[in-house]
Amino acid sequence: MTIRHLRIFIEVADSGKMSIAASNLFLSQPTVSQTIKELEQHYGVLLFERFCKKLYITEQGKRLLSYARYVVNQFDDLEENMIQSKHVEKIRIGTTVTIGNCILSNILSSFNESNPEVETYAYVNNTKIIEEKLLNSELDIGIVEGEIKSSDLVCIPEVEDYLVLVCSTKHPFASRKEIKLNELSGVGFAMREKGSGTRELFEDYMLKNGVTIKTKWESNCPGAIKRAVLENQHLAAISVRLVEEEIKDGEIHVIQNSECAWNRHFSIVYHKNKFINKSMEDLIEVVKNYKHMDILEEVKTGWLVK
Structure with a gap:
């Protein structure tokens, strides 16, 4: 099993058809079909049900897809960090709508002031969507006010x-x-x-x-x-x-x-297998140190x- 196997598997899962996946990856359809067969043989599970010329991902397939997205994303990060001599470090931050509207700008300003060399990307949506993007490795870290359901994510309450x-x-x-x-x-x-x-x-x-x-x-x-x-x-x-x-x-x-x-609390969230680098540590400290006066005083x- 290789990264190539996982990339092909992800494309098939996303496109829903072997032919479309093959076209998108500039591969032949038999090559894509053989790759999926090799993955199924390797893990001893059925990854897709095939009905009326359509593919339906199985529960085991969904489980592999979650891990595959994470592994491929981490591998791409490794390649980017190790190969590029003039690498610009990036951190992808997801916040929920409440946080995005009231404290995100202040948090980013404080973080950028102490980490000017780090490029930040911010994405705002509700708790459910932020959780999904963290699980799919589309975000590095989240700040949410809602309840996190997945046991694969670390959730640390920080801001009241x-x-x-x-x-x-x-x-x-x-x-x-x-x-x-x-x-x-x-x-x-x-x-x-x-x-x-x-x-x-x-x-x-x-x-x-x-x-x-x-x-x-x-x-x-x-x-x-x-x-x-x-x-x-x-x-x-x-x-x-x-x-x-x-x-x-x-x-x-x-x-x-x-x-x-x-x-309630605004919580810092990240994948349990995520490598917490210095930039992420600094961002977490900025969130922890965030203070706010009592709005309802008097x-x-x-x-x-x-």
Whole structure:
């Protein structure tokens, strides 16, 4: 089994057809077919089911695909680092939408200041997508607020954060000191998209307490969610960091969870087999040292109670 075997296997899995994979790799179809057969014989498993001239990857195939992507990516990194005499070091950072909108710029500025020779690439999406890209070796390191499911990833909680319920200062809830949890049933919410760590934390809490959420607006853009709150009188559960400006301007009213059940951390995530070089160590230290003042200090808020 060689790197070449794995490259061909990945191309077949991605394209779904031997003929397409052969064309993309400038190989003959029999060569591609023989390579897959050799892999199956080597590992003693069936990698693809073949029905009606179509290929369907098996569970064993999916398992190999995850490892193959990682091994090929690491091999390419090795080649690039060892062969290029004037190599520019790169680090690919993935963050979730909340982090991308509130602290990523500061983190990158601090890191670039102390590591000007390192080229950074930043990618922002929800927790589920960041996790997938880390598993596929498309990113080197992630900073997320949601729960990481895969045991192949190391997840280290570092930066404190918490969700708050927000509404417009014109909303009826804004004039009340306490809001009963069951009063949220049937009220219109502006929600993050599925796969978001923010949405998962809030939905799990509401489900646990038997409260049904009425989603009226769904977006992966915090700005759009804030507009729905301000202009359409929806409620939203959102990181307190994302509404700091609106709180200071008196546009948004904050309702805190009296149980502190929405407290969470932004976590550093990377593959358990990832080699942590000096640049990654420096980036991790920047994240660990990130400080933020209490946004709600001296701010009058409401409280969500049961």
